[in-house]
Amino acid sequence: MDPNQIVSVFGVEMWLGVLAIALIVIDLVTGRGRLTGPADMVRLVAMGGLALLLVYSFSMSPETAPTGWGTLDAFALFFKRFFIGTALLTLLLSAPYEARLPAGRGEFPALVVFTTMGMCMLASVSDFVSLFVGLELVTVTLFLLAAYRPGLPRSIEAGIKFVIIGAIAAAFLVYGTAFVYGATGSLGFDGVRAALAATADDMPAGLTFGLLLILVGLGFKIGAVPFHVWIPDVYQGSPTPVTAFLSVGSKAAGVVLLMRLVFSVLGPVAAQWMTLLAGLAALTLLMGNLGAIPQTDLKRFLGYSGIAHAGFLLLAMAAHSEASAGAILFYMVTYLFANVAAFLVIIVVSRTPDNAHMDRVNGLADRSPFLALVLTVSMLSLAGVPPFAGFVAKFLVLRSAVQQPELIPVVVLSLVMIVASLYYYLCILKRMYFRDAVDTGVLEIPGSTRALLLVCVFASIALGIYFNPLVKAAEAGAASLFG
Amino acid sequence: MLETHVLNLLVLIPAITTAALFFIPAENRLGPRVLSVAAGGLTLLLSGYLYFSYDQAAGGFQFLFAMDWVPSLGIQHKVGVDGISIAMVMLTAVVYTAGALVSWHVEKRSKDFYILLNALVTGVFGVFVALDLFFFYFYYELAVVPMYLLIGYWGSANREYATMKLTLYLTAGAVVALLGLLMLYFSGITPEPTFDLLAIKQAVDAGGGLDLATQNILFPILLVGFATIAPMWPLHTWSPGGHAAAPSAASMMHAGVLMKLGSYAIIRIAMPLLPEGAVTWLPWVAVLCSFNIIYGGLVAMNQRDMKFVIGYSSSSHMGYVLLGIAAISDLSLSGAVFLMFAHGIMTALAFSLIGFFYDQTHTRMLDDLGGLMKQIPFVGICFVMMAMASLGLPGFANFASELMVIVGSWERYPIPTICALFGLVIGATYLLRTVKAAFLGDMDPKWEKLRDAKGLLERSPFLLLLGVLIFFGFAPWTLVDVISTGVEPLVDTLHAAEAALGR
Numbered sequence: 001m002d003p004n005q006i007v008s009v010f011g012v013e014m015w016l017g018v019l020a021i022a023l024i025v026i027d028l029v030t031g032r033g034r035l036t037g038p039a040d041m042v043r044l045v046a047m048g049g050l051a052l053l054l055v056y057s058f059s060m061s062p063e064t065a066p067t068g069w070g071t072l073d074a075f076a077l078f079f080k081r082f083f084i085g086t087a088l089l090t091l092l093l094s095a096p097y098e099a100r101l102p103a104g105r106g107e108f109p110a111l112v113v114f115t116t117m118g119m120c121m122l123a124s125v126s127d128f129v130s131l132f133v134g135l136e137l138v139t140v141t142l143f144l145l146a147a148y149r150p151g152l153p154r155s156i157e158a159g160i161k162f163v164i165i166g167a168i169a170a171a172f173l174v175y176g177t178a179f180v181y182g183a184t185g186s187l188g189f190d191g192v193r194a195a196l197a198a199t200a201d202d203m204p205a206g207l208t209f210g211l212l213l214i215l216v217g218l219g220f221k222i223g224a225v226p227f228h229v230w231i232p233d234v235y236q237g238s239p240t241p242v243t244a245f246l247s248v249g250s251k252a253a254g255v256v257l258l259m260r261l262v263f264s265v266l267g268p269v270a271a272q273w274m275t276l277l278a279g280l281a282a283l284t285l286l287m288g289n290l291g292a293i294p295q296t297d298l299k300r301f302l303g304y305s306g307i308a309h310a311g312f313l314l315l316a317m318a319a320h321s322e323a324s325a326g327a328i329l330f331y332m333v334t335y336l337f338a339n340v341a342a343f344l345v346i347i348v349v350s351r352t353p354d355n356a357h358m359d360r361v362n363g364l365a366d367r368s369p370f371l372a373l374v375l376t377v378s379m380l381s382l383a384g385v386p387p388f389a390g391f392v393a394k395f396l397v398l399r400s401a402v403q404q405p406e407l408i409p410v411v412v413l414s415l416v417m418i419v420a421s422l423y424y425y426l427c428i429l430k431r432m433y434f435r436d437a438v439d440t441g442v443l444e445i446p447g448s449t450r451a452l453l454l455v456c457v458f459a460s461i462a463l464g465i466y467f468n469p470l471v472k473a474a475e476a477g478a479a480s481l482f483g
Numbered sequence: 484m485l486e487t488h489v490l491n492l493l494v495l496i497p498a499i500t501t502a503a504l505f506f507i508p509a510e511n512r513l514g515p516r517v518l519s520v521a522a523g524g525l526t527l528l529l530s531g532y533l534y535f536s537y538d539q540a541a542g543g544f545q546f547l548f549a550m551d552w553v554p555s556l557g558i559q560h561k562v563g564v565d566g567i568s569i570a571m572v573m574l575t576a577v578v579y580t581a582g583a584l585v586s587w588h589v590e591k592r593s594k595d596f597y598i599l600l601n602a603l604v605t606g607v608f609g610v611f612v613a614l615d616l617f618f619f620y621f622y623y624e625l626a627v628v629p630m631y632l633l634i635g636y637w638g639s640a641n642r643e644y645a646t647m648k649l650t651l652y653l654t655a656g657a658v659v660a661l662l663g664l665l666m667l668y669f670s671g672i673t674p675e676p677t678f679d680l681l682a683i684k685q686a687v688d689a690g691g692g693l694d695l696a697t698q699n700i701l702f703p704i705l706l707v708g709f710a711t712i713a714p715m716w717p718l719h720t721w722s723p724g725g726h727a728a729a730p731s732a733a734s735m736m737h738a739g740v741l742m743k744l745g746s747y748a749i750i751r752i753a754m755p756l757l758p759e760g761a762v763t764w765l766p767w768v769a770v771l772c773s774f775n776i777i778y779g780g781l782v783a784m785n786q787r788d789m790k791f792v793i794g795y796s797s798s799s800h801m802g803y804v805l806l807g808i809a810a811i812s813d814l815s816l817s818g819a820v821f822l823m824f825a826h827g828i829m830t831a832l833a834f835s836l837i838g839f840f841y842d843q844t845h846t847r848m849l850d851d852l853g854g855l856m857k858q859i860p861f862v863g864i865c866f867v868m869m870a871m872a873s874l875g876l877p878g879f880a881n882f883a884s885e886l887m888v889i890v891g892s893w894e895r896y897p898i899p900t901i902c903a904l905f906g907l908v909i910g911a912t913y914l915l916r917t918v919k920a921a922f923l924g925d926m927d928p929k930w931e932k933l934r935d936a937k938g939l940l941e942r943s944p945f946l947l948l949l950g951v952l953i954f955f956g957f958a959p960w961t962l963v964d965v966i967s968t969g970v971e972p973l974v975d976t977l978h979a980a981e982a983a984l985g986r
């Protein structure tokens with residue numbers, strides 16, 4: 001094995017590791033031994049580094065030649081850019097929140113960068129061992145981030161729940177991997193795929209069982225029903241920037257692995273898995289959408305809404321075509337901008353006590369028309385209303401799913417759920433525009449926050465109208481997955 | 484230059500106005516109003532240009548403009564109009580201008596009001612000119628959702644319930660239609676899946692249509708989806724409450740234009756692309772639309788709130804449109820499209836007049852009103868003329884169009900046509916009653932301070948709408964000739980399908 005190969009595939013991850021360690025060193029040197037204090041410097045370096053890496057990742061070209069260590073196809077590159085972008089937005093997002101952190105402001109960006117490193121690794125893995133390593137890197141750092149406010153019992157609770165669920169999911173994954181290895185004698189994706197192709201007609205029960213366990217482990221990550229129960233609690237308890245990171249980054253980490261597994265490894269036996277995925281999609285759509293309706297906490301609400309969106313992603317996976325894989329990539333990007341905007345508004349309106357009750361947005365249209373507009377765009381994009389990006393994303397998923405006649409019942413269910421989801425997203429608009437404010441304090445929106453909000457709104461509108469470039473990028477990524 | 488881009492401009496003008504309004508400071512009272520009225524006037528000019536430069540002898544779709552949008556998915560930005568769409572574009576431009584003028588007095592967050600109004604109009608124009616199924620749906624949804632805030636924030640009685648019901652109902656209809664459109668897209672009519680309406684239609688006309696069984700599944704899906712907004716009985720329950728709760732300009736757009744999107748979509752997409760399915764299912768529409776006419780009329784007769792009277796009368800009148808569509812003869816279908824135009828103008832006039840005095844009286848209950856004619860003669864006279872138009876008095880466009888529908892439908896559907904005739908009597912009853920209760924008789928002294936519409940600015944929307952009604956009432960052929968160039972090929976297609984099925 002040639003070390004150059006590792007560098008060529010995992011170059012971004014190495015630089016992320018270097019950046020994270022540099023951040024810790026900078027924090028130690030400039031922090032003057034304190035646990036508190038402004039950490040702007042660390043954050044700025046982190047953002048600068050991530051921005052540079054994002055630019056660098058665009059200079060990389062996909063490599064089709066397989067290596068023993070991992071793959072750097074267009075699909076992996078798409079997600080690496082997505083993860084670095086998500087981390088960058090998360091750090092920007094945490095700026096107005098930072099004053100609420102009692103300690104460890106310097107380590108916060110470092111942990112985010114470490115998580116991103118794990119996520120980027122997951123985009124490239126090609127065997128179950130490095131999959132496990134990358135996933136643990138993501139889970140462990142996220143656990144620290146979820147419990148980042150030791151003063152708040154809820155944050156600790158969120159951290160503990162996350163670590164327990166993470167451990168259970170990892171156990172499923174390792175156990176499943178053991179079965180798969182036992183049945184196929186291979187830990188590499190290619191080997192398993194070849195073994196599946198050879199035994200497609202008569203799959204050994206152990207192999208099916210192992211793959212099912214792996215599916216369960218990843219189901220926890222994306223929040224598929226019935227592995228979703230942790231999501232509302234953890235989303236509610238975590239510090240809001242971390243919730244944003246969890247809702248997009250962590251979910252995308254699960255999505256990237258599931259996609260590799262479903263579209264690539266399971267390729268030869270796809271037809272057998274379609275029913276299972278469609279069933280999961282139906283359950284997830286039902287649970288997420290119906291669960292979101294009675295929520296009164298914004299973060300819990302977005303948790304359930306995230307489960308609902310996972311249902312759409314699963315529906316696209318069940319459709320199992322290049323078109324549906326492209327639709328998922330497109331979906332994730334639109335989901336990123338809509339979610340970041342929503343969480344940023346939550347950070348501003350919940351203010352220091354970190355109260356994310358829905359009545360915080362009551363009368364927002366009078367208090368800050370700008371924030372109300374941003375949240376309106378975000379909600380309508382999540383609901384899939386034109387001219388916002390979420391509409392195109394849902395359209396692409398439905399388009400790819402209608403192509404499979406077997407999926408029509410689930411498509412019909414998803415259409416009903418679109419109407420249900422419009423109801424609860426409109427309820428947020430109702431609070432903002434038709435209700436009187438509960439909190440009448442002045443809302444301060446720092447310049448950087450305003451800029452980030454504008455970026456999200458602009459992206460949500462631009463991708464909803466001129467979506468050809470992103471569709472092309474998503475199609476290229478999806479095509480490389482099918483090789 | 485203008486000829487290639489006139490339809491793009493028609494969509495872009497309200498879209499740019501929407502965007503531009505964001506940059507006008509909220510304190511600027513005049514800016515949004517002037518800008519929106521100017522935009523409305525421009526679209527009015529453009530629609531006049533369309534009308535006069537449309538080559539009636541050639542017929543078909545003209546002013547075509549196509550641009551690849553997402554080639555890999557078969558999505559194009561493709562626009563074009565035929566005689567049917569020209570009538571609808573003219574209707575939209577008139578109601579848009581009148582709505583922008585009527586909203587002059589909206590004081591609460593007027594900038595946001597105009598932003599939403601313009602966004603809605605963008606969607607409506609888009610639907611009427613789009614020849615790509617993706618963009619058709621895109622604009623269709625775009626026209627529905629701004630209504631949520633328009634009614635919920637600026638509306639009256641029971642607005643939160645009414646607006647949620649309306650938005651969800653119409654979205655539910657829209658997603659059903661979306662399912663139908665996607666199934667049509669993948670049905671294999673064209674070798675490569677495409678959203679291009681004309682390409683699909685060409686393939687259908689060349690004998691490559693779907694088999695009867697598939698058409699019989701697809702047509703009702705599209706019909707239910709689009710008929711929700713039409714609104715066909717029993718899918719109409721969102722509409723009267725929504726009309727009643729909406730502010731004037733929103734009810735005008737809504738009853739005047741938005742409801743026509745449904746019947747337009749049936750004429751534009753469902754019937755030409757699935758002719759055999761249409762022939763099989765349209766008799767059911769004829770049955771259901773009789774319920775529209777009679778049931779809507781009877782309910783309107785029992786309303787005490789004026790907006791509810793007009794709201795239920797709208798679903799009654801849309802029954803005539805659906806009857807004209809179901810009867811598929813040149814006369815009935817042209818009459819249906821003409822009635823869509825006439826009813827749009829008439830109902831916009833009704834809601835703008837009611838809105839005018841409701842702003843002062845804060846009640847629309849017939850029991851509280853009475854004798855208003857003495858105090859507000861101009862509005863009163865306009866209202867009486869509106870009522871005369873609505874009940875089908877000769878000299879108004881409604882008379883000509885309803886007559887065309889009734890005469891054109893008699894041969895094929897005698898019983899629904901008798902219902903339609905009976906509906907005219909019911910209509911006369913509730914309209915005359917409304918006029919009597921609100922405008923005649925003794926006036927309650929508390930209305931002595933009511934102000935009539937004064938000056939050109941306040942009167943112009945009413946005069947514009949009334950003028951259009953009377954002009955096309957006296958010269959119906961000016962519009963009917965254009966409409967029938969669009970209707971005739973469709974009727975031929977449907978008659979051929981009928982002959983092929985041996986009916």
